[in-house]
Amino acid sequence: MIPAAPLPQPLSPSRPRWQQAWREAVRDPRELLAMLGLEALADRVSDQAALQFPLRVPRGFVARMQHGDPRDPLLRQVLPLDDELRAAPGFGLDAVGDSLARTGPGVIQKYRGRALLVATGSCAVNCRYCFRRHFPYAEETAARDGWHEAVELIRADAGIDEVILSGGDPLSLATPKLAELTAALAGIPHIRRLRIHSRLPVVLPERIDDALLGWLSALPWPVAIVVHANHANEFDAHVDAALARLRDAGAALLNQAVLLRGVNDSVDALAALSERGYAAGVLPYYLHQLDRVQGVAHYEVADDEARALHAALAARLSGYLVPKLVREVPGDPGKRPL
Ligand SMILES: *Cc1c(COP(=O)(O)O)cnc(C)c1O
Numbered sequence: 129m130i131p132a133a134p135l136p137q138p139l140s141p142s143r144p145r146w147q148q149a150w151r152e153a154v155r156d157p158r159e160l161l162a163m164l165g166l167e168a169l170a171d172r173v174s175d176q177a178a179l180q181f182p183l184r185v186p187r188g189f190v191a192r193m194q195h196g197d198p199r200d201p202l203l204r205q206v207l208p209l210d211d212e213l214r215a216a217p218g219f220g221l222d223a224v225g226d227s228l229a230r231t232g233p234g235v236i237q238k239y240r241g242r243a244l245l246v247a248t249g250s251c252a253v254n255c256r257y258c259f260r261r262h263f264p265y266a267e268e269t270a271a272r273d274g275w276h277e278a279v280e281l282i283r284a285d286a287g288i289d290e291v292i293l294s295g296g297d298p299l300s301l302a303t304p305k306l307a308e309l310t311a312a313l314a315g316i317p318h319i320r321r322l323r324i325h326s327r328l329p330v331v332l333p334e335r336i337d338d339a340l341l342g343w344l345s346a347l348p349w350p351v352a353i354v355v356h357a358n359h360a361n362e363f364d365a366h367v368d369a370a371l372a373r374l375r376d377a378g379a380a381l382l383n384q385a386v387l388l389r390g391v392n393d394s395v396d397a398l399a400a401l402s403e404r405g406y407a408a409g410v411l412p413y414y415l416h417q418l419d420r421v422q423g424v425a426h427y428e429v430a431d432d433e434a435r436a437l438h439a440a441l442a443a444r445l446s447g448y449l450v451p452k453l454v455r456e457v458p459g460d461p462g463k464r465p466l
């Protein structure tokens with residue numbers, strides 16, 4: 129581990145400190161490699177891949193990478209490589225059928241009872257394996273018109289009992305913007321649960337500040353927060369503290385991970401992820417097979433191997449530490465178990 133850089137002071141007292149940490153994210157692949165003592169890897173970095181989907185990684189996340197390790201599982205999730213430019217059959221642009229399931233601006237409804245809001249297109253980290261690398265999400269978010277159309281769609285459909293904030297990363301929105309949404313939703317009697325899908329508690333734990341916790345603990349519904357960590361090394365004391373604060377505010381914490389070649393494609397890595405997450409108060413939820421979008425084929429683990437890994441994991445761990453191994457298939461009524 130390399131020591132975390134000291135957190136810079138906020139520019140103005142009214143601007144939350146996490147936004148400063150957000151802006152300080154590393155964006156230059158060569159700077160990232162220099163921080164890790166990996167200058168020799170520079171010729172494997174793809175400028176073209178970085179042009180398509182820029183490198184972006186918060187400094188606190190870099191601090192959890194192993195200095196001098198070219199195969200670090202966190203580095204592998206964020207470094208643009210030439211591998212991304214190779215075309216692979218079956219890897220397209222909209223692998224999960226989002227454009228068909230859209231019911232309004234930033235509203236995606238695929239499954240019974242649940243409306244997913246694309247709250248924003250922004251993320252604090254750019255994960256190379258993400259479908260977001262191709263999607264014009266930022267252009268059409270549910271927050272765009274002050275949430276108006278999204279809220280009216282939900283109000284009009286009494287079958288919706290759960291609202292899922294997703295993205296992008298919904299916690300990249302400022303807290304008052306989130307509060308604007310939940311104030312509008314609070315008047316809709318058929319909503320029973322709120323869910324938040326966010327990688328920020330893991331990649332930018334500074335985001336879990338007093339204002340966010342105040343908002344969260346005052347919400348009128350049970351709240352589940354589904355975080356996203358793929359490897360045990362993504363947790364550190366800052367992340368543990370952020371997660372503990374979220375639990376104290378009443379949120380149930382779950383983790384979804386993606387099965388990724390070279391990151392977590394071993395029983396040891398997957399077991400350590402479940403155990404480390406649980407130590408931080410997070411139960412495993414899903415282990416996703418990769419969405420087959422262009423540029424990510426080098427991360428794929430074949431279905432047979434995925435099933436074998438999952439069976440070995442189930443033979444090793446307590447039942448509640450075994451995530452469900454699933455794939456998203458367009459048209460299905462839910463995530464499909466493998
Ligand atoms: C994955 C997903 C959900 C949530 O599914 P769960 O199985 O309840 O976690 C909801 N809506 C959409 C559009 C999704 O892709």
Ligand code: SF4
Binds near residue numbers: 251
């Ligand atoms: S944080 Fe989530 S949505 Fe954002 S790039 Fe990573 S995987 Fe994709």
